[in-house]
Amino acid sequence: MSTFHDGSTSTHPYKEPSPLPSSIPKVDELGTTSAPLKSAAFFIGAYCKDYNEDFMLCKAENRDPAHCLKEGRRVTRCAQDLITKMRENCLKQFDEHWSCLEANNQEYYRCRKPERTLNKCMFEKLGLTKTIPGSPPSQKPIHEVEKPVFTGVQK
Amino acid sequence: MPVPWEALIPFGLLTAMFGTAGTLMNVSKRGQNLGKSPRYHVDPWDEMMMERDKRLTGHIRGQSTEPIAPEGFATSSVWYTQKTN
Helix, strand or coil: CCCCCCHHHCCCCCCCCCCCCCCCCCCCCECCCHHHHHHHHHHHHHHCHHHHHHHHHHHHHCCCHHHHHHHHHHHHHHHHHHHHHHHHHHHHHHHHHHHHHHHCCCCHHHCHHHHHHHHHHHHHHHCCCCCCCCCCCCCCCHHHCCCCCCCCCCC | CCCCHHHHHHHHHHHHHHHHHHHHHHHHHHHHCCCCCCCCCCCHHHHHHHHHHHHHHCCCCCCCCCCECCCCCCCCCCCCCCCCC
């Protein structure tokens, strides 16, 4: 006897059947997962600032997905470029930092030591610094404070 | 006077029971999270990122640093829709 199974109960991953129109250039998606992306986030902000700002301004005009495809492709390509460069130059420090984040609920304040080595390596090899936008100019940014009040528990 | 060792049995029982329960909980949680401690204070952003990680690596705690996504990632995202009228 055959039973009706709703589409949401499938065990196979979903595959969108309709293909992308051939007029749209094909750009591969970014394959980096959440922890490495969080580790690289401020460097993506520094490296891809122009493309990111273009995309955000375009989205502010019109939220329709079709309107901002070009800017979106540029953002993806820039992020892919930076991840490739990070892996070539600072792979060890990058891996250490995102592994630390994964072990600590992906919170920055608990992984300052690996973060400092990563920031140093990124500055030396690629000239990128981590800046927190909107931080008050009178105080030191939290990632540069030597003895912060909030640290993780001693393990 | 001989030491009343029978009086220490309850302490030993408590230690053993708490220890076993705690260890089994820890092992069970780590088994579900690929050897890492579980995520907490998970907000909708984190849920979205973990679902994306599952599409990329097969597990919500799986991580990878590949710049190019695997085949099929671009077409595997699912939006749940609802009837509006």
